[in-house]
Amino acid sequence: MEPLVSPLPIHGNSVQQRWLSCCSLRTLQTWIPILTWLPKYNLRWLQMDIIAGATVGLTTVPQALAYAEVAGLPVQYGLYSAFMGGFFYCVLGTSKDVTLGPTAIMSLLCSFFIEGDPVYAVLLTFLCGVIQASMALLKLGFLLDFISYPVIKGFTAAAAVTIGFGQVKNLLGLKNVPRQFFFQLYYTFQKIPEARLGDVVLGVSCMVLLIVLMKMKSTLPPLSEEHTATVRAAHKLVLSAATVRNALVVVGAAIMAFALEAPNRHYFTLTGKTSKGLPPFRPPPFSEITPNGTIISFTDMVLDIGGGLAIVPLMGVLESIAIAKAFGSQNNYRIDPNQELFAIGVTNIMGSFVSAYPVTGSFGRTAVNSQTGVCTPAGGVITGVIVLLSLAYLMPVFYYIPKASLAAVIICAVTPLFDYHHVIQLWRVKKLDLVPFMVTFLVSFWEIQYGIVGGLLVSGAMLLYNEARPKIKVTDHDFLLMELDSGLSYPAAEHLSHVIYNHALLVCPPRSVVLDCHHVSRIDFTVVNEVRDLIQQFRLQNVTLIFSGLKDCLLEVFKAADLELQHTDSVEAAGASLLGNTHHDRGPVG
Known part of the structure; x- marks a missing residue:
């Protein structure tokens, strides 16, 4: 007797095949990209990755200290946030160039939601990571497509102005200036007479030096075989100095501050005391005890963060993927946006265990990484090691870093973000x-x-x-030909009826219509219902409505709705049908 159901071995084989597919090398390489390039790794790549990673590391340390100031956190939190990205992106990332860490924009965003509280910062990091990793697992990266280019550029330009002007107070050595932009603007100008001469001179000097080194790098002519060994050495020296200019400026300022520091006389506003050593590895906090003993629960903390749980993770992913795509296009490789989303999510989750605040891809440091010739994401490991060494051995030295020098680094870093060329392009391409x-x-x-x-x-x-307002081209061919240029959905249903009524049914005599639907690929129930009413009105007026070029999928929808309509494969066939059996389709359009 034959069994009523398929034998179990067949079902077992199907499950086994799915299990083997999930555990295949190709699937593992998709989720763990290091398995793709690690077997091919060689000494040449190692050499280039060490050079690039060390160069980026010397750029990362001063920037991390500065960006912590933007986030309103103690400077060591910038370094806490700067090393996890290198280790985890090496395993999970799909771009050889991208470096994850604290950035100016993410620091500014975080500052609005954490209000200078490290506990909130670490919890926000964990929640951002969970949201980002969950989006990757659920394949929700397409949501980023709804953030348009003008919105991104408008936000970036505003962030550049906000961050840059926010550092003017440190450049002038001013204190007690509010963080809100308009109050900051007012009180900065009001307190200019209180500016400290030492901070002003040092800050302006650091900015001038950074600008000069930046210009030298951009105007440096390429080397050729005709150049002598001396010229080549000088070229490399200038290029190296320009590349690590932030580190040179901050170290130079710290040495000067240390040399001039006296017990009763302070020429500069210094960073001050920082926590020594590596951060403890521990789970992120899910509650907080205030100094007066009040316990803030996890729910209350989440409510306090509020919209930051949507804006911070989305903008972080958007910034990083945009950078990865740009450098992938420049260096002839493709990235996997969904995997990038997963890599950032995991980095933030693990970063919360070492007291990091949310991180994303850095355009400036990624550019340095690419220009230095990095070959694989392993360069990020070298960068992470340099940050860890700084935390382990250099924290006492950071006491002497003048805030004015960090302000100069930030201002020079964010100035290129305000690019008026984008406004000109928007005006030329589409003013709206x-x-x-x-x-x-x-x-x-x-x-x-x-x-x-x-x-x-x-x-x-x-x-x-x-x-809701698709373009409908109306022409007169002894009947009205109406050409739709896109799909029809419920917001457009009323507009379509309005156009047909005005041009065909509210004129004397009424006109027959051929509706050219060659470009229509989707409709919904609202449109079907509107078409039903139109057909009824055309019958009452003793004129004809013919649909031309309907795709099979649309015909199936109309058939499922029990809607009888006239349709032809082409406009010519529809016109021949009308001209063969009508005699009153004359008169001006509308």
Whole structure:
């Protein structure tokens, strides 16, 4: 007797095949990209990765200290955030160039939600990582596609202004200046008479030196075979000095501050005492006890962070993937956006165990990494080791770093983010895109998160308006030919009816219509219901509505709705049908 169901071995084989597919080398390489390039690793790659990693490390340390100041945290938290990315991105990342760590924009975003509290910063890191990794596992990276280019550029430009001006107080040695931009603007100018001469001179000098080194690097002519050994050595010296200019400036300023420091006389505002050694490895905090003994629960902390749980992880991923795509295109390789999302998520989750605040890809350090000739993500491991060595042995030295020098580093780092060329391009390409750009840019000075949300709402409204108002080209061929240029969905249903009524049914005499649907690939129930009413109105007026070029999938939808309509494969066939059996389709359009 034959069994009523398939034998178990067949089902078992199917499960076994799926299990083997999930555990195949190809699947493992997709989720753990290091398995792709590690077997091919060689000494030449190792040499280039060490050089690039060390160069980026010398750039990372001073920037990390400076960006912690932007986030409103003690400077050591910048270093706590700067090393995990190198280790985990090496295993999980798909770009050889990208370096993960603290950035100016992420630091600014975090500052609005953590209010200078390290406990909130670490919890935000953990939650960001969980959200990002979950999005990767659920394949939700497509949500980033809804953040338009004008919104990104508007936010970036506003962030550059906010961060840059926020460091003016440190450049002038001012104290007790609020963090909110407009109050900061007012009180900075009000307190200019209180500026400290030492901080001003040092800060301006550091900025001039950074700008000079930056210009030297950008104008340095390429080497050729005709150049002598001396010229080549000088070229490499200048290039190296320009590449690690941040480290040179900060170290030089710290040496000067140490040399001039006296017990009763302080020429510069110093970074001050910092925690020594490596951060403890421990789970992120899920509650906080305030100095007065009040316990803040996990729920209350999440509510306090609020919109930061959406904005911080999304903007972090967006920034990193944009950088990875840019350098992948430049260096002829492709990245996996979903895997990048997973790599950033895991990095933030693990970073929360070492007291890090949220990190993302850094454009400046990624550019240094690429230009130095990095071959694999292993360069990030070298960078991470340098940061760890700084934490282990150099923390007492950081006491003497003047805040004015860190302010100079930040201002020079964020200035290129404000690029007016993008505004000119938007004006030339599509002027309407300036609307979400300007909304994002201006509102961000009030609150960064409101600027992003405002820009997204304006961009979404523009997108929905285009969806609700598809272009309908109307021409007269002894009947009305109406050509649709896109799909039809429920926001467009009323607009379609309005156009057909005005041009065909509200004129005297009424006109027959051929609706060219060659470009239509989707409809919904609202559109079907509207078409049903239109067909009924055409029958009452004793004129004809013919659909031309309907795809099979659309015909199936109409058939499922029990809707009888006339349709032809081509406009010519529809016209021949109408001209063969109608006699009153004359008169002007509309």
